[in-house]
Amino acid sequence: MDPVLETDQLGKRYGRTWALRDCSLRLPAGRVAALVGPNGAGKTTLLHLAVGLLRPDAGTVRVFGASPYDNIRTLADVGFVAQDTPLYRDFTPVELITMGGKLNRRWDAALARHRLADLGIPPDRPVGKLSGGQRAQVALALALAKQPRLLLLDEPVASLDPLARREFLQSLMGSVADAGTTVLLSSHLLADLERVCDYLVVLNAAQVRLSGAVDDVAASHRQLVGPRHNGEPIAGVAEVLRASHTDRQSTLLVRTHGPITDPMWTVHEVTLEDLILAYLADGHAQTSHAAWGVLT
Amino acid sequence: MIWMAWRQHRKQLLFTVLGLAALAAFVVPTGVAMRKSFADKGLDGCLSSASQRYPDSACVAALDSFSNEFGGLAIVGVLFVVLPLLVGLFLGAPLVAREVEHGTHRLVWTQGVSRRHWAFVKFGLVGAAALCAATVYGLGVSWWIAPLHDAGSIGSRLSPLLFDMQGVVPIAYTLFAVALGIFAGILWPKVLPAMAATLAGFVAVRIPLAVLARPRYIAARERTYPVIGAESAPDPDPDSWLLASGVRDASGRMVAPHAEIVCVPNSGGPAGGCADVGIDAYNWQLYQPGSRFWPFQWIESGIFVALTVLLLYLAIRRLRRLT
Numbered sequence: 001m002d003p004v005l006e007t008d009q010l011g012k013r014y015g016r017t018w019a020l021r022d023c024s025l026r027l028p029a030g031r032v033a034a035l036v037g038p039n040g041a042g043k044t045t046l047l048h049l050a051v052g053l054l055r056p057d058a059g060t061v062r063v064f065g066a067s068p069y070d071n072i073r074t075l076a077d078v079g080f081v082a083q084d085t086p087l088y089r090d091f092t093p094v095e096l097i098t099m100g101g102k103l104n105r106r107w108d109a110a111l112a113r114h115r116l117a118d119l120g121i122p123p124d125r126p127v128g129k130l131s132g133g134q135r136a137q138v139a140l141a142l143a144l145a146k147q148p149r150l151l152l153l154d155e156p157v158a159s160l161d162p163l164a165r166r167e168f169l170q171s172l173m174g175s176v177a178d179a180g181t182t183v184l185l186s187s188h189l190l191a192d193l194e195r196v197c198d199y200l201v202v203l204n205a206a207q208v209r210l211s212g213a214v215d216d217v218a219a220s221h222r223q224l225v226g227p228r229h230n231g232e233p234i235a236g237v238a239e240v241l242r243a244s245h246t247d248r249q250s251t252l253l254v255r256t257h258g259p260i261t262d263p264m265w266t267v268h269e270v271t272l273e274d275l276i277l278a279y280l281a282d283g284h285a286q287t288s289h290a291a292w293g294v295l296t
Numbered sequence: 297m298i299w300m301a302w303r304q305h306r307k308q309l310l311f312t313v314l315g316l317a318a319l320a321a322f323v324v325p326t327g328v329a330m331r332k333s334f335a336d337k338g339l340d341g342c343l344s345s346a347s348q349r350y351p352d353s354a355c356v357a358a359l360d361s362f363s364n365e366f367g368g369l370a371i372v373g374v375l376f377v378v379l380p381l382l383v384g385l386f387l388g389a390p391l392v393a394r395e396v397e398h399g400t401h402r403l404v405w406t407q408g409v410s411r412r413h414w415a416f417v418k419f420g421l422v423g424a425a426a427l428c429a430a431t432v433y434g435l436g437v438s439w440w441i442a443p444l445h446d447a448g449s450i451g452s453r454l455s456p457l458l459f460d461m462q463g464v465v466p467i468a469y470t471l472f473a474v475a476l477g478i479f480a481g482i483l484w485p486k487v488l489p490a491m492a493a494t495l496a497g498f499v500a501v502r503i504p505l506a507v508l509a510r511p512r513y514i515a516a517r518e519r520t521y522p523v524i525g526a527e528s529a530p531d532p533d534p535d536s537w538l539l540a541s542g543v544r545d546a547s548g549r550m551v552a553p554h555a556e557i558v559c560v561p562n563s564g565g566p567a568g569g570c571a572d573v574g575i576d577a578y579n580w581q582l583y584q585p586g587s588r589f590w591p592f593q594w595i596e597s598g599i600f601v602a603l604t605v606l607l608l609y610l611a612i613r614r615l616r617r618l619t
Binding site: 048051052053055070072075076078080082083084086087088089090091095098099100102103104105106139142146 | 307399401406408409411
């Protein structure tokens with residue numbers, strides 16, 4: 001099946017700094033994908049490239065096989081909720097729904113109205129006076145009313161309290177499950193998304209560190225505990241991501257390419273959270289020490 | 297999309313209308329009063345009957361009285377010159393800058409309307425509103441200032457400031473200011489810097505054009521007359537705009553810049569300045585005839601409309617690359 005979102009060697013530069021570099025990934029249709037990475041990793045840049053707000057400086061980005069840059073035919077199939085859920089603050093939710101109807105050819109106003117009615121959001125109050133959670137719901141309703149085949153959400157829950165987070169994600173999943181919408185949502189915390197996503201893209205320091213279905217990722221990583229390890233190859237291990245040692249014992253987080261049969265090692269499953277932390281720790285830049293004039 | 301642009305800018309448009317209403321509250325009563333006084337004093341008759349440059353004493357007194365009564369208002373009229381700039385600052389500059397500053401461009405540019413379409417509608421609506429406001433204002437001020445000009449209270453219509461606030465140029469200035477504001481808002485997509493850039497850009501274009509280019513739109517005319525003999529300057533057109541003047545000697549060398557010397561013939565003796573400059577000297581003046589008011593209005597409007605079109609073209613081109 002053709003991927004919904006495909007990038008190839010994609011790069012975006014601000015001045016001399018690459019915000020995103022050599023980013024190649026394929027997001028299959030029907031997935032709910034988490035885009036995880038620390039602040040400044042390039043998540044927003046990747047999403048803005050995918051939704052046609054930015055033009056790539058290197059490589060290509062394709063959405064439904066076409067470049068999305070200022071391309072309204074492709075954008076008609078893409079719903080987008082930007083970071084901090086920007087809305088015209090003096091518009092009421094009703095007016096925003098009217099606006100969506102005027103700006104889009106395909107528009108399900110009834111769907112948006114039903115959603116917001118179910119959530120108890122006042123229709124006639126300017127959205128600038130709603131709470132952060134309510135604003136996020138309004139923004140999501142606007143994105144869903146486009147009946148998108150791809151839904152992109154940039155840190156949709158970052159400004160919400162834990163209860164509102166759960167409600168937001170629940171209502172999101174309720175809406176996309178039936179329609180088979182492909183979803184890509186970003187967060188700097190996996191814990192926000194772990195329950196809802198079945199696909200994972202880990203971004204750090206402008207590069208993709210890991211991407212794949214959650215099941216595959218979970219199956220291909222293991223924690224090994226065994227005698228002190230000095231770097232010699234282990235059968236079935238493709239890469240050691242993280243190693244910690246005591247005098248006699250080593251704990252390794254590894255990516256596998258086959259079963260680990262060596263009886264020397266005790267094999268444990270790893271949580272997604274540990275796994276992601278290992279990938280993120282990997283890319284920590286040390287340049288700022290020089291910039292600050294301090295020694296490490 | 298038109299609904300959207302209207303909904304977004306209706307408040308600004310309302311304030312524009314209120315501003316015009318406030319202006320009308322000043323212009324209409326004073327304008328009516330001026331016209332009434334103009335008629336009561338019989339100035340119409342004075343100015344038309346004679347075609348004479350030296351009206352009789354009753355008329356002179358009436359004109360003086362009118363000028364004393366209303367001449368001071370011309371100072372208020374100077375304030376009208378800044379109105380086009382205000383429209384550019386408050387309608388033009390925030391148009392794109394505020395979207396980007398508030399992040400709402402990420403909402404509106406990801407809907408099913410291309411940036412170009414969005415820009416056409418928004419620029420069109422705000423531009424049309426500015427055009428209407430400027431037309432009302434330009435015609436209103438022209439109507440208001442006509443009696444002051446006719447009575448000779450304020451000098452030539454071509455002179456700086458008076459030229460700038462009447463006729464069609466205010467409309468062209470307003471459109472230019474709006475286009476400049478939009479363009480500045482795309483270059484610096486934040487409201488305050490965009491407004492500052494609009495202010496600086498507007499002044500940087502308007503003043504050099506008014507001071508340096510305007511006197512040269514059409515080659516100025518020269519007028520010479522002897523220092524001895526003429527009773528006063530032979531002025532065929534009291535509405536002409538004097539650019540430069542002075543006294544030259546027989547060889548054409550300027551001997552007394554910015555001066556005019558008129559001596560009574562055969563008075564004998566070292567009378568006034570005549571003794572210093574010699575009897576062959578002559579007065580020299582460089583001027584634009586008042587009859588060129590409308591050609592100058594159209595030339596200057598043409599320049600600003602052309603600049604407006606250029607700025608809008610660049611704005612839309614740049615908007616597509618704005619990220």
